[in-house]
Amino acid sequence: PPPDPRDEVRRRLAQQLPLEVLKRAVDASPVTIVVTDPEGNIVYANPKFTRLTGYTLEEAAGLNPRVLQSGYHPKGYYADLWNTIKVGKKEWHGLFKNKKKDGSFYWEEAWISPVCDAGGAIRYFVAVKEDITARVRSVERAKELQRLMVTQELPRPTGLDLAALYLPSEGLSGDIFIVRAHAGKLAVIRADCTGHGIEASMNANLVWRYIHRYEGMLHEPTPSIPDFLSSINRKLCEHRTEDFGYPTMLVAVLALASRRLSLGNAGSIWPYLIRGRALVGYEKPRGMLLAYDPEARHQVVELARE
Secondary structure, X not given: OOOOHHHHHHHHHXXXXXXXXXXXXXXXXXXXXXXXXXOOOEEEEOHHHHHHHOOOHHHHOOOOHHXXXXXXOOHHHHHHHHHHHHHOOOOEEEEEEEEOOOOOEEEEEEEEEEEEOOOOOEEEEEEEEEEOHHHHHHHHHHHHHHHHOEOOOOOOOOOOOXXXXXXXXXXXXXXXXXXXXXXXXXXEEEEEEEEEOHHXXXXXXXXXXXXXXXXXXXXXXXXXXXXXXXXXXXXXXXXOOOOOOOOEEEEEEEEOOOOEEEEEEEEOOOOOEEEOOEEEOOOOOOEOOOOOOOOOOEOEEEEOOO
């Protein structure tokens, strides 16, 4: 492969900078830096290592980093790491759930690379690791919140069969799916915030909180879907940021006694209406997506049982 121009930059910097300057930079680094011999025994660890793990360099020197293993990862995980850096002589990147000296757990994102001599023999391994414990906790909290935003058990109103299939993405997302029966009404709310990950999930949580605040409008004797959507929309416009995006929402309210269905929409995909085995067309409710225009209006389509 062609030479990496960054290698030349690194070589020149290494020649120009005194070793003491490089050492101070490593010692002051906000990430953990650990150097081991070819067998994986620690020969150096920077101060961040001590602050994070509780082990001093004097305690860690000569030990294998397996002293930090928590038992969370299977043996094959470490075998793959070792095969990558020692046999393949390539950088390995991954996550560790490790254990501190005091027995508490923490998460790290790690990059581990071999350092070879001119003949290609491995002299050292260098690990650069970032403490991501707070980030992982945020993800776990976001997962808990996301479970609240998706109905886990459908209501069973008399004379009505309900079925739903929800296929979540592997990671966090901005999905909301609520099915609730109350005061003779069945309300179905489907919403989506753009994107995936913690940010989309937390944005969805804000939408979910406003759904919870105004949902009573959907269970009144005369449900007011436009007021429900407008109330949420105005609140989201007040809190809108560049990263928030524009959520969409579809609302359906079924009066259980009369079987009259009302549909309202805010930029969402229209649902299918099926009677028997026939796909029935109907006027599609229109409405601007949320958090764009505080004065947006939303239509409602009424469908009576035939």
